[in-house]
Amino acid sequence: MSLPHPDDLQETWAFIEPSLYKILGTDDDSDGVTPDEYMSSYTAVYNYCVSRSKGGSTYRSSTNSILLIGSEIYARLKNFLTNYVLQLTKRPDETFLQFYVRRWRRYTIGAGYLNNVFDYMNRYWVSKERSDGRRDIYDVNTLALLTWRENMFDINCNILVAEILEQIRLHRLKQQNSPALLTHSIKSFVMLGIDIQDLKKPNLGIYIDKFEKQYLINTIEFYNTESNEYLKTHNLIDYMKRAEHRIADETSFATNFLDERSRRPLLETVCKSLIENHAPVMYEEFERLLQQDQFSDINRMYLLMQKVQSSLDPLARKFEGYIKSEGLMKIDNMDINDDNKGDRPVRKAPPKVLATDQQKKLYIKTLIAVYTKFVSIVEKAFNNDLLFVKALDNACRGFINKNSVASPPGYKGTSKTPEYLAKYTDLLMRKNARENDVSSDMSEDDVMTIFKFITDKDAFESHYRKLLAKRLIYGTSMSVDTEESIISRLQKENSVQYTSKMTKMFQDMKASTDLQAAFAQYVENKPNKKEILDDFNVYVLAETMWPFSAFKHEFSLPKELMPTYDALESLYNEKHTGRQLKWIWNLCRGEIKANISKPGKPPFILTMTLFQMAIILRFNEQDTYTFAELVDILKLPEEYVSGNLAPLIKYKLLNQSPPDAAKIGETSTKFTVVKEYRSKRMRVNFASNIKIEQKQELEETTKEIEQGREMFLQACIVRIMKARKQLKHVLLVNEVIQQSHTRFKAQVSDIKKAIENLIEREYLRRVDSDTYEYVA
Incomplete structure (x- = not known):
């Protein structure tokens, strides 16, 4: 092809214009630009720009910006693009969206080639103009897009968006089979979002304002209508x-x-x-x-x-409430049979106080069953989401600590769950429980599961320590290793301080074993060796570590035990100076051989408390005593004598006259030992279920818990005030509650009482009505 004269703009433009139409596409798209036409157009534009520059045709405008060669041909191109877009027309057989996408795709492809035809102008003239601050000058591809936006998109935007949204609606209804229409039309909103200040900066303003906002409104209207209609049917x-x-x-x-x-x-x-x-x-x-x-x-x-996080909180609260109500219902409907016999009717309403070991075990197993059920649900249904794990924990903490068994109507004391959990642990850890298959379905994990949720952990510690102490001194513990395993897990769950007294108890047991060995050697050299018991265990326990207190009443030790007692006191005083032994007579146990069986049968072995031994040994001297005589012999309070007599009468070792149980403590009531004792077992235990001991233990434990809390709160307040020096009442109360929550739930009234006590003892003083100061 013959190229135009380089200096002639009119001739150059007339030469390249037909190729530009072919590059951008004609209505019939019958023929496109050939490679020769494409290269000739590029050469003509290049020759024009270079020739005019060499001829020195540049000039300075009134704004002092240097205009390289290109402004005239740029203006011609701009007019051409405007006219080209305006003359595009829709076919009769197509929708506007189809027309728009068809022409847009061809136009954007052509704009890219057009940009290459005017490459020299872009690189020099356009670049120089923009660097001089001309923001109305663009590279050819951008100019083409802006021309389309102004003359096609802006004019027809509403029609375009409406048809796109209709296509989306058909797509949602599975009635639309031309995804290309949506792909290219929606992409055009993004491509036309050009920031004229910074062409390289992405700009989604048009996409958001013209399409996305309306699209989202259309979406919510569509799904509101569809969801409401769907739920109706x-x-x-x-x-x-x-x-x-x-x-x-x-x-x-x-x-x-x-x-x-x-x-x-x-x-x-x-x-x-x-x-x-x-x-x-x-x-x-x-x-x-x-x-x-x-x-x-x-x-x-x-x-x-989960896709709408705000909706999960109410669901978790619903879940928490359901678990709590389910737990309370299960406890209310526990099947309790007091005597553990299948022939008796089942009690549906639990008693206020669970009397038997089986009832206490059933209570704990019921709590565990509810927890286990919902742990599985949290895992399967909620994928162990922390929100629902927390809901489960809160619900369990609620029904485990406060229910018809833990706090019956009218009950105002500490929750009974810690006490029953301690008893459950005692059943698990005792030898005889395993032998009787009582603890076959019990485990350490059960204990730790419920322990995690009880709020009054100090109450559990008191009850557990008392039962542990009895297992140790009576030798009924299953194994030391298992005991230490439980203590180790309690320590991990709480603190070293929480289990420190229990750890010290094991040390005392070892020291007592050494003392018994020393006692055996000491007795060998005694002249009254035969009068001293050879099968005798004694435990010397640190008073501050063990949950026992010395027997506070007078008691006359049986004469049969006096030599052993004297020998032990003598040995201990020789080994230690300045120590005082305090005897806990009410915890002493022993075995008595009783020759009251049929002729030819071996004697019975009777397990008794020391007080029962003191009673029954007197029947070696005569067959009958009145209640007053027994009280005079033992020097014990009457309630202890009657309490220890009750099992002897119940299991028919003694006959009472008159036999009315209500008259057991009357002065003239007589008790006669049987001549021949009848029992299928040769070993009979009279030492269990003595009500006076149980009542006393419960009172002591309750008192210990109250005193421990009082001292803990006072120590906590002093520790806080020593560090802070001065603090307002509300802040002090909140900090005490925070520090005490691992042991028990502190009541504000108890904290106030502790503060008043410390003020009286001059640890604190009031600065004003609302502020306290630490007194060094």
């Missing part, structure tokens, strides 16, 4: 499945058709319409799903609501 389970599919479809649509930034607002909009707006319906159905153990549907509900 379908159940919630079907609706949740439908919602899952809809959210998956919209996620896929966002990935395939929309800009990345639309993904989040789109899903938020869809989830608000499908989930948040219908959350109340799901909450109502939630409890029914729990009752029917429909874990897969609960999980579906959870996964849906």
Whole structure:
């Protein structure tokens, strides 16, 4: 082809204009630009710009910006693009969207080639103009897009958006088979978002303002209508499945058709319409799903609501309330049979105080069963979400510490759950419990599970330590290793300080074993060796570590035990100076050989308390005593004598006259030993279930808990005030509650009482009505 003269703009433009039409595309698109035409057009533009520059045709404008050669041909190109876009027309057989996408695709491809034709002008003249501050000059590709935006997009934007939204609606209804229309039309909103101040900076202003806002409004209207209509004719389970599919479809649509930034607002909009707006319906159905153990549907509900985090909190509260009510109901409906016999009717309402070991075990197992059930639900249905784990913990803490057994109506003391858990542990750790298969379905994990939730951990420690102490001194513990394992786990769950007294108890037991060995050697050299018991265990216990206190009443030790008693006191005083032994007579146990069986049968072995031994040994001297005589012999308070007599009468070792149980403590009541004792067992235990001891132990434990809390609160207050020097009342109370929550739930009234006590003892003083100061 013959190229135009380089200096002639008119001839140059007339030469390249037909090729420009072919590059951008004609209406019929019958022929495109050939390689020769394309290269000739590029050469003509290049020759024009270079030739004019060499001829010195540059000039300075009134703004002092240097204009390199290109302004005239740039103006011609700009007019050409405007006229080209304006003359584009829609075919009769196509929609505007089809026309728009068809011409847009061809136009943008052509604009890229057009940009290459004017490459020299872009690199020199356009670049120089923009560096001089001309923001109305653009590279050819950008100029083409801006021309399209001004003359095609802006004029027809509303029609375009309406047809795009209609196509999206058809797509949602599975009635649209031309995804290319959506892909290219939506992408045009992004491409046309050009920042004329900074062409390299991404700008989604047009995409957001012209398309996304209307698209989101259209989306929420569509799904509001569809979800409401669907729920009218379908159940919630079907609706949740439908919602899952809809959210998956919209996620896929966002990935395939929309800009990345639309993904989040789109899903938020869809989830608000499908989930948040219908959350109340799901909450109502939630409890029914729990009752029917429909874990897969609960999980579906959870996964849906997880997409709207604000909807999970009410669901977790519903879950917490359900667990709590379920736990309380299970406890209220516990099947309790006092004597553990199948032939007796079952009691549905639990007693205020659980009397038997089996009842206490059943209570703890009921708590564990509820927890285990809902742990499984949290795992299967809620994927161990921390929000629902916390809800489970809160609910368990609620019904475990406060229920019809732990705090019966009218009961104002500490929750009984710690006491029953300690008894449960005692059953687990005792030898005879294993032998009788009582603890076959019990485990250490059960103990730690409930321990985690009890708020009055100090109460558990007191009850547990008392039962541990009895296991140690009576030798009924299953094994030292198992005992230490429990203590180690309690320590990990709480603190070293929590188990320090228990650890010291084991040290005392070892020291007592050494003392018994020394006593055996000491007795060998005694002239009255035969009068001293050879099978005798004694434990010397640190008074501050063990949950026992010395027997406070007078007691006359049986003469048969006096030589042993004297020998032990003598040995201990020789080994230690300045120490005082305090005897705990009410905890002493022993075995008596009783020759009261049929002729030819071996004697019975009777396990008794020391007080019972003191009673029954007197019947070696005569067959009958009155109650007054026994009280005079033992020097014990009457309630101790009657309390220890009761098992002897109940199991028919002694006959009472008159036999009325209510007259056991009357002065003239007589007790006669049987001549021949009848029992299928040759070993009989009379030492258990002595009510006076049980009552006294419970009172002592309750008192110990109260005193321990009082001292803990005072120590806590002093520690805080010593560090802070001065503190307001509310802040002090809050900090004390925070520090004491690992041991027990401190009451504000108890904290106030402790503060007043410390003021009286001059640890603190009031600065004003609301502030305290530490007194050094």
